[in-house]
Amino acid sequence: MAPLESTPPTRRRRTSARATHSLEKVVTTAIAMLDRDGIKGLTLRGLAAELGGGLGSVYWYVDGKEELLSLACDTLVGEALVRAAEPSGGQLPEDLRVDDPAIAAAVADLRRTALALFELAAEHRWLATRLHTQGAATDNAIRFWNRLGSALAAMGLTTRQQFHGSTAIIGYIVGVAAEMAAQDVHADPTRSKEEQLDAIAQAWLARDPADFGWIQSIADEFRDHDDDEQFVAGLDLIIGGLVRQALEQRG
Amino acid sequence: MAPLESTPPTRRRRTSARATHSLEKVVTTAIAMLDRDGIKGLTLRGLAAELGGGLGSVYWYVDGKEELLSLACDTLVGEALVRAAEPSGGQLPEDLRVDDPAIAAAVADLRRTALALFELAAEHRWLATRLHTQGAATDNAIRFWNRLGSALAAMGLTTRQQFHGSTAIIGYIVGVAAEMAAQDVHADPTRSKEEQLDAIAQAWLARDPADFGWIQSIADEFRDHDDDEQFVAGLDLIIGGLVRQALEQRG
DNA sequence: ACCTGAACACCGTTCAAGT
DNA sequence: ACCTGAACACCGTTCAAGT
Numbered sequence: 001m002a003p004l005e006s007t008p009p010t011r012r013r014r015t016s017a018r019a020t021h022s023l024e025k026v027v028t029t030a031i032a033m034l035d036r037d038g039i040k041g042l043t044l045r046g047l048a049a050e051l052g053g054g055l056g057s058v059y060w061y062v063d064g065k066e067e068l069l070s071l072a073c074d075t076l077v078g079e080a081l082v083r084a085a086e087p088s089g090g091q092l093p094e095d096l097r098v099d100d101p102a103i104a105a106a107v108a109d110l111r112r113t114a115l116a117l118f119e120l121a122a123e124h125r126w127l128a129t130r131l132h133t134q135g136a137a138t139d140n141a142i143r144f145w146n147r148l149g150s151a152l153a154a155m156g157l158t159t160r161q162q163f164h165g166s167t168a169i170i171g172y173i174v175g176v177a178a179e180m181a182a183q184d185v186h187a188d189p190t191r192s193k194e195e196q197l198d199a200i201a202q203a204w205l206a207r208d209p210a211d212f213g214w215i216q217s218i219a220d221e222f223r224d225h226d227d228d229e230q231f232v233a234g235l236d237l238i239i240g241g242l243v244r245q246a247l248e249q250r251g
Numbered sequence: 252m253a254p255l256e257s258t259p260p261t262r263r264r265r266t267s268a269r270a271t272h273s274l275e276k277v278v279t280t281a282i283a284m285l286d287r288d289g290i291k292g293l294t295l296r297g298l299a300a301e302l303g304g305g306l307g308s309v310y311w312y313v314d315g316k317e318e319l320l321s322l323a324c325d326t327l328v329g330e331a332l333v334r335a336a337e338p339s340g341g342q343l344p345e346d347l348r349v350d351d352p353a354i355a356a357a358v359a360d361l362r363r364t365a366l367a368l369f370e371l372a373a374e375h376r377w378l379a380t381r382l383h384t385q386g387a388a389t390d391n392a393i394r395f396w397n398r399l400g401s402a403l404a405a406m407g408l409t410t411r412q413q414f415h416g417s418t419a420i421i422g423y424i425v426g427v428a429a430e431m432a433a434q435d436v437h438a439d440p441t442r443s444k445e446e447q448l449d450a451i452a453q454a455w456l457a458r459d460p461a462d463f464g465w466i467q468s469i470a471d472e473f474r475d476h477d478d479d480e481q482f483v484a485g486l487d488l489i490i491g492g493l494v495r496q497a498l499e500q501r502g
Numbered sequence: 503a504c505c506t507g508a509a510c511a512c513c514g515t516t517c518a519a520g521t
Numbered sequence: 522a523c524c525t526g527a528a529c530a531c532c533g534t535t536c537a538a539g540t
Contacts (some may be wrong), residue, residue: 043396044533054506056536060390061504065533132429142466144457149465162465163472167430168423168485172427175426176418178383186388204393214400214413215393221414234419240495241488244346295514305525307517312523314516 021051026061027071031124034072039126044068073130074138076120080142084116095240103246106154107239113148114173118231121177128178145170155246165242172238180227197223272302277312278322282375285323290377295319324381325389327371332395335367346491354497356491357405364399365424369482372428379429396421406497416493423489431478448474 029050033042044065048055062068066098092111098104121128136142152162186197201219204212280301284293287465296314299306313319343362349355372379387393399420403413439447452470 043531045531056534059534082508106330129380129383132383133433135430135433135437143462146463146466149469153465153468158391159469159472163469163476164481164484165488166469167427167481168488171427171430171485172419172423173426174430175383176422176423178384178429179418179425182384182386186386198520211394212397214404215397217404218400218410218414218417221410225414230415230418233415234422234489235417237419237492238485238488240492244491244495294512296512307515307526308524310515 007051017180021053021057021061023061023071026051026058027068027075028069031072031075034126035124037156039069039130050197063229067242069130070138073127073134074140075139076124076127077117077131077138077144080117080120081140081147083119084113084144085149088112096236096243098247100247100250103155103243103250105144106151106159107243109154110148110169110239110242111235113144113151114169115232117144117173118177121174121181122227125181125184128174132178152242155242156249157242157246158249161242161245161249165238165245169235169238172234176231176234180231272304272308272312274312274322277302277309278319278326281319282323282326286375290320290381317418318319320381321385321389324378324385325391327375328368328377328382328389328391328395329370331368332391332398332423334370335364335395335398339363344487347467347487347494349494349498351498351501354406354494354501357402358494359491360405361399361402361420361490364395364402365420366483368395368424369428372425372432373478376432377437382425383429403493406493407500408493409500410499412493412496412500416489416496420486420489423485427482427485431482446481448476 026047030042033047033050037046040045042065044058045055047068048058051057060066088108090108090112092104092108096107098107121131131141134141136145145166147161149166152165157165177242191199201223204215204219207216209216277298281293281298284298284301288297290458293316295309296306298319299309309319313322339359341359341363343355343359347358349358372382380393383390387396396417400413400417403416408416442450452474455466455470458467460467
């Protein structure tokens with residue numbers, strides 16, 4: 001997992017008397033359109049229309065669709081960083097409780113950071129997919145990585161463990177978020193969430209148990225699962241492993 | 252993480268005297284083109300040309316580009332299933348060794364299965380990204396999930412732990428694979444891998460330590476990292492957590 | 503400095519027509 | 522049954538021209 005070289009965006013000035021829109025406005029409405037129509041649904045013509053301007057005007061602020069998507073991602077990851085810095089009242093789950101206060105504090109911070117990004121990806125269903133094809137190319141993505149890694153360092157892990165642990169967590173967050181978002185795209189808006197989950201489970205049960213026996217055995221579990229809970233469960237699996245490493249390291 | 256309903260592909264007959272190509276041939280050359288040019292680089296016109304036919308002929312075998320990509324994914328996941336079933340001589344790492352032979356065998360199977368999919372994603376750098384937007388919609392994807400879950404069941408976990416564990420591992424595999432593949436797309440072919448990693452590390456070291464201190468501290472670790480090793484390290488973090496759950500469950 | 507819109511190249515998809 | 526290729530709709534991007 002190698003991030004790209006960080007390319008500091010060459011921002012144009014946004015303070016001008018004649019500007020009908022600003023870089024910020026362009027990115028903000030692009031995000032709104034992405035939330036509504038997805039990545040393919042965002043067209044530069046549509047964006048220009050929404051902004052009340054001509055097609056070409058967008059190109060004055062942004063180099064093209066790719067850069068626009070990068071800026072949108074960077075903005076939202078920045079928002080995740082803000083949320084991660086806010087205090088959270090949540091208790092740690094039982095298996096992650098450690099007596100060492102330094103480790104406990106680091107774990108809490110780690111969890112809060114991871115959850116902040118997951119939350120944002122849940123709110124913006126296109127974000128995770130795009131984050132993947134982008135890697136750690138934008139500034140805020142690196143800052144996010146830096147924050148996550150700092151927590152691992154505070155746990156007392158070796159640099160190698162920090163490196164591996166940080167990329168594992170980021171891969172997990174974005175991976176699970178992308179998978180959860182994917183289902184929404186194909187969802188049938190005429191049916192409720194419960195109906196759709198049930199239909200999937202039904203389809204499983206109709207298949208050959210020789211090939212799909214296990215899937216059938218968890219159909220009930222699947223029918224009333226919760227995305228957030230599922231995400232946290234997997235996250236705590238990884239964090240649990242890191243805590244073990246930290247305790248071993250401490251000695 | 253809710254997979255879509257499985258849609259059994261309505262395959263057309265491929266045994267015909269006049270057919271100049273078959274469904275299999277279409278999908279195979281599509282995969283070859285995807286490996287070479289990526290998802291955006293695969294055009295139906297290019298594919299038709301490669302097959303030596305007209306543009307429209309592709310549509311007789313496949314409903315469109317989306318279905319073509321689904322079939323390509325399904326084929327490769329099927330290949331992963333084949334590899335996962337092959338015996339492997341690898342030893343388990345130290346922290347995953349358990350005296351209980353049933354758990355040990357299940358863990359080895361789990362690891363082999365996960366590695367098989369990761370390997371395929373490494374060989375086909377577009378696969379992971381596409382798997383994400385697709386979910387568990389194709390038959391082989393569900394079979395893969397079924398195989399992974401069966402191993403978790405064999406470890407003696409609760410159904411809930413099996414469900415959460417299986418989706419965590421799949422999210423991790425595809426997530427990390429997608430992130431690793433992303434870097435390749437943006438890679439500069441004129442420079443060696445080492446040069447590129449070094450350039451990235453250099454760029455980090457030039458930034459403000461206040462924001463990027465931790466990243467800078469792992470620059471050396473990053474410079475000579477290995478993707479496979481990195482993947483396995485994170486995977487074993489998750490599996491380690493599952494083993495702990497299994498041992499607790501056993502009593 | 504900031505914006506316009508025609509023009510271009512390039513897609514995926516459809517479909518009437520062929521064998 | 523299987524294939525062809527023109528035609529269509531819709532993109533992203535460029536650019537000469539405007540204010």
